[in-house]
Amino acid sequence: MTLASACGDVYADPDGDPPDAPVVVVDAGTGAVSINxxxxxxxxxxxxExxxxxAPGSVCEYGTSADRQCNAVLSCIGAMSAARAWTARPNEACFSSICPVATDIAAIDGKPCTLDTDGGPVTDNDEAVCSxxxxxxxxxTGPDGATKxxxxxxxVRPEPVCPTNRPRLGASCMGNLWCDYGSCAFKRGLLMECSNGGVWVAGGAPCE
Structure with a gap:
């Protein structure tokens, strides 16, 4: 069995199982375990709410921001044989107000930036993620303390076969795709996987 984790979800994929085999999902935010x-x-x-x-384990994201923390995210919590309900995930601070509009990567990549916190404290964990x-x-300030x-x-530019803008969690998709949106470049980056019946989920892979 192989394990992969990303930003609150841990996906266990039994080696050798057929594509339609159940997938175990552990929600690190709530501790809930469910079968999809x-x-x-x-x-x-x-x-x-x-x-x-x-479908227990489903995660649905609603909003227009590239930053998951700026959107509404709901998880389907419960077991297949018991009551299950949509539960909202807590969000961290959102800094989308500093995002440039209709700008390409070359215009800002590598340039200094500051976060708008209305006078509040800023930590290294705070980030603004922008489409x-x-x-x-x-x-x-980097993906972790070691590379601060x-x-x-x-x-980050996604691969040509991937959507330019990060798909929302739970959106429908086709094929088998792994699309990186900064998972190893900054703290709020995500690796998105299209699989398991045509749904975008947060995947996981080790960073080099």
Whole structure:
């Protein structure tokens, strides 16, 4: 069995199992363990909290920001044989107000940046993640303490086969794709996986 983790979710994929085999999902934020058989794409409209949900382990994201912390994220918590409901995940601070509009990566990559906190304290964990016309950029001090640098724009272009802007968690997709949106470049970056019945989920891979 192989394990992969990314930003709160841990996915266990038994080696050699067929593509439609159940997937075990452990939600690190709530501690809930559930079985997907398989995941389903999310409703077009955001569900109400505590309303019934169809597939335990499903994670649905609603919003327009490249930063998951700036969007509404709901998890389907429960077991297949018991009551299950949509539960909202807590968000960290959102800094989308500093995101440039209709700008390409070349215009800001590597340049210094600051976060707008209305006078509040800023820590190295705080980041702004922004959609660009050709990828994603973050106002970041690096992915971790070992690679800390001065706060600047760090940018990533996804592979040509991937969407330019990060897909939302739970959105429908086709094929088998791994699309990187800064998972090893900054703290709030994500590696998105299209699999398990055609749904985008947060994947995981070791950083070199």
């Amino acid at each position: 058989d398989p995941l389903v794409s999310c409703p077009a409209d955001r569900p109400r 505590n309303s019934a949900c169809p 660009m016309t050709d990828g994603v950029c973050a106002c970041s 640098h001065e706060r600047r724009w760090v940018c």
